[in-house]
Amino acid sequence: MANRILPFITLVFFSTLFSMVIGDDGVAISKQYPLVVSTWPFKEAVRAAWRAVDGGHSAVDAVVEGCSACEELRCDGTVGPGGSPDENGETTIDALIMNGVTMEVGAVAAMRFVKDGIRAAKLVMQHTKHTLLVGEKASAFAISMGLPGPSNLSSSDSIRKWSKWKENNCQPNFWKDVVPLDSCGPYHAKASMDVKEGGCSTRNLMGVAEPRSSLVGPHNHDTISMAVIDKVS
Known part of the structure; x- marks a missing residue:
């Protein structure tokens, strides 16, 4: 039950969104801006982002407001404080x-004691030359930048x-x-090679992956992905 991160399917989501908005020929095909889209039916998060961008805030700030709403609401029981625990x-x-x-x-990843994940990520982008801060280093950075903490992120x-x-x-x-x-x-770790008596390896030399029985769904996918377009220039 390790924490989940955004997987490859999120990239597919954003690529699809870009194609919908810009079109295969590179020409904008919709004039309905601003635009807010998210994975899963997290309507309150979308509404929060829409209020921000419709009120004149940037697309980045709108994403922060939308994802912050999901953190506060603990969308799907996994986003934000009190959500899915680690091992x-x-x-x-x-x-x-x-x-x-x-x-x-x-x-930020594996950030402890600070509940505002998306706000901390924005601070990393704005005020450091790093891309990713993890663990207690992420926590110390977020608190030093004014986010509340330390606090207990677990719940009953x-x-x-x-x-x-x-x-x-x-x-x-x-x-x-x-x-x-x-x-x-x-x-x-298992031994990298299973060796039969006589020294011949029983490892699958073709490298065929074993089939995965689980299907993609709300509980083994990303928690929330959100894209906001404020305007197309």
Whole structure:
């Protein structure tokens, strides 16, 4: 039950959005701006972003307001403080933001004790030459920049989820090619090659990946991705 980050499908979402707005020939095909789009039916987050951009704020600020609303509401039980815990039972925060005009990026990951993930990511983008800060370094930076903290990010719900997961032998989880396979850790890497008697490897030399049984859905996908276009010049 490790924290989830934005996967490849998020890139597909933004690529699709760009194609919808700009078109395959590079010509804008819609004059309905501003525009706010997000994954999953998080309507309050979209409304918060819309109020910001419609009120004259930048697209970046609108994304911050929209994602902050989701953090406060704990959208899908995973976004923001009190959401999904990690393997140690602690809730930490991940967030990433990008300015589509300047291509600047800011992000925090595994940030402890600070609840405002998207605001911290924006501060990384605005006030450092880094792209990503992690763990307690991200926490110290965010607090030094004026965000509230330190505070406990766990909730009764997150602790309940973690306890239930532990009772289920720490299943499911995000480990692979480790032992033990079907119980809690500590985990150790499996031998990279299984050798038969006589020295011949039984490893799959074709490199064919084993099929994954899980399907993409609200609980094993990104938590929220949001794009805002304030205008097309």
